[in-house]
Amino acid sequence: MRHLPLNLTRLMAASVAAIALIATPLSAAAQAAPTPEQMQATRAVTGELLKTLSGKLQASMKENGPAGSITVCQTIAPEIALGLADKTGWKITRVGTRVRNIDLGTPNVWQHKALGHLNADLKSGAKPETLEWSEVVTENGKPTLHYAKAIVLQTQCLACHGTAAQLAPGVAGKLKANYPQDQATGYAPGQLRGAVVISRPL
């Protein structure tokens, strides 16, 4: 007669513990997840950066040629990112799998991890246009979205990111002068060149 209630109590205690174990991570994750609107706004800023930069780069390539566009790239890319950072209050930058601008383009630990995920997804057939990776982390006690949108190399990038033979005339010399530690050549179309990365509070 004594055994039954004891076992029942234990069973109940075990069940409560099990439920608590399952419930804690779930509710924490649910709290920290970005809303669809927040994801959409983050993607929109990434899209704006890439579109604005691509427009300005193409215009300059037409007018000044690739070698004459190196400095445009150097000033305009960070300018666009800074402008969007000012507008949103978020951290926004571009990072590379192999880096040209070591000050702005070197990935931090999280960004390095994100590039690894993007590369793996790209290799298993993910579409470059929609390829992204994100994670919510707690920073200073607040949920922060880290987001990375893949930048995949296209044919028109080869003039400045291709093999030595593919670089446009004058580009190698300009790169050597402006980026003595440049690692960002030798890419082939379809390879992961880097990512636009955003850190923002939720």
Ligand code: HEC
């Ligand atoms: C006219 C030459 C030129 C062309 C064309 C060009 N880039 Fe670049 N790219 C640069 C320069 C210069 C930098 C360094 C910019 C800076 O100082 O922030 C750079 C930097 C980058 C970065 C930032 C990471 C890093 O290594 O510093 C990415 C990502 C990138 N380019 C991707 C591309 C892609 C994708 C294309 C084609 C759509 C492309 N680039 C076309 C010259 C070029």
